[in-house]
Amino acid sequence: MLHDKRICFIGAGSMAEALISGLVSKKLLPAQQIYANNRGNSDRITELVTRYGIAAPDKEDPIRTADILVLAMKPKDVATAIEGIRSFTRPDQLVISVLAGTSTDYISSLLGHPAAVIRTMPNTSAAIGMSATALAPGQYATEEDMSIATTVFEAVGIAEVVKEEELHAVTGLSGSGPAYVYYLVEAMEDAGRDMGLEPDVARRLILQTIIGAANMLLEPGAEPDVLRRNVTSPNGTTAAGLAVLAEHGFQEAIRACIRRATERSEEMGAEASVTSK
Numbered sequence: 001m002l003h004d005k006r007i008c009f010i011g012a013g014s015m016a017e018a019l020i021s022g023l024v025s026k027k028l029l030p031a032q033q034i035y036a037n038n039r040g041n042s043d044r045i046t047e048l049v050t051r052y053g054i055a056a057p058d059k060e061d062p063i064r065t066a067d068i069l070v071l072a073m074k075p076k077d078v079a080t081a082i083e084g085i086r087s088f089t090r091p092d093q094l095v096i097s098v099l100a101g102t103s104t105d106y107i108s109s110l111l112g113h114p115a116a117v118i119r120t121m122p123n124t125s126a127a128i129g130m131s132a133t134a135l136a137p138g139q140y141a142t143e144e145d146m147s148i149a150t151t152v153f154e155a156v157g158i159a160e161v162v163k164e165e166e167l168h169a170v171t172g173l174s175g176s177g178p179a180y181v182y183y184l185v186e187a188m189e190d191a192g193r194d195m196g197l198e199p200d201v202a203r204r205l206i207l208q209t210i211i212g213a214a215n216m217l218l219e220p221g222a223e224p225d226v227l228r229r230n231v232t233s234p235n236g237t238t239a240a241g242l243a244v245l246a247e248h249g250f251q252e253a254i255r256a257c258i259r260r261a262t263e264r265s266e267e268m269g270a271e272a273s274v275t276s277k
């Protein structure tokens with residue numbers, strides 16, 4: 001479906017690289033049909049061209065000729081970025097946004113035409129084909145547009161269709177989510193070091209524990225509270241450890257973290273639209 005399409009990334013940072021890496025390794029379309037541009041860091045573009053074999057830069061042409069534009073700059077930069085490319089865009093292009101907080105209507109208004117915009121929230125695990133992505137169509141996007149966008153994100157992980165207003169919560173949960181897991185690993189590694197374990201041994205044990213637990217949860221009928229109880233022997237080590245987590249407000253901390261990240265997504269969307277005024 002995408003084999004003859006041209007995709008141009010506007011913004012070439014971490015998220016663009018994760019998607020490019022995933023798309024190229026999954027061979028969803030030839031790497032030479034993928035373009036990336038940014039505000040002006042040409043070394044970064046050269047790095048992506050060399051690393052993934054994507055097409056060499058050409059400032060205006062890929063934007064004019066692309067079938068799909070992927071907006072991948074920070075939300076605060078979207079107005080300036082679109083101002084810079086607006087005259088090269090076409091009304092029939094599909095616009096996929098990965099921007100936190102930023103509404104499809106706002107992007108259409110910046111483009112100045114009823115653009116088919118699909119708002120998405122992937123995560124950086126797209127780089128290894130393991131993103132958890134949610135997508136929502138803007139008011140001018142068709143079913144075919146959604147089908148194309150879903151194909152893109154299914155190539156780099158799983159894709160779930162949600163209502164646009166739910167994307168703030170998705171951002172707090174799974175967009176930012178990899179960072180929470182890395183933070184947990186950092187804390188577990190510190191603890192392992194404190195207990196005298198070799199860091200490389202501790203890392204291997206921690207990662208296999210996380211992978212094993214995630215795979216247990218993927219088994220049919222698995223529930224986290226049941227699995228947790230299965231680990232927790234009465235008066236044993238797990239019960240002792242979990243009691244300390246409860247004393248430190250672990251569950252409340254996680255809920256507050258995701259709530260705050262969700263609110264921040266809402267704030268960033270509002271800030272981006274104020275900046276452009």
Ligand SMILES: NC(=O)C1=CN([C@@H]2O[C@H](COP(=O)(O)OP(=O)(O)OC[C@H]3O[C@@H](n4cnc5c(N)ncnc54)[C@H](OP(=O)(O)O)[C@@H]3O)[C@@H](O)[C@H]2O)C=CC1
Pocket residue numbers: 010011012013014015016037038039040041044072073074075077080081082084098099100121122123124175176
């Ligand atoms: N990082 C993540 O885990 C995730 C990020 N996102 C979203 O992805 C988007 C990008 O985030 P991330 O990749 O982390 O950010 P980065 O800071 O890594 O990259 C931002 C990119 O945008 C470019 N840019 C800035 N201004 C313009 C402009 N006017 N025209 C063209 N390009 C411009 C920058 O170019 P230059 O270097 O030249 O300044 C840079 O290439 C954000 O909106 C974020 O909400 C979504 C899901 C997960």
Ligand SMILES: O=C(O)[C@@H]1CCC=N1
Pocket residue numbers: 100171175176
């Ligand atoms: O931190 C951020 O704002 C972006 C959005 C989700 C992950 N990173």
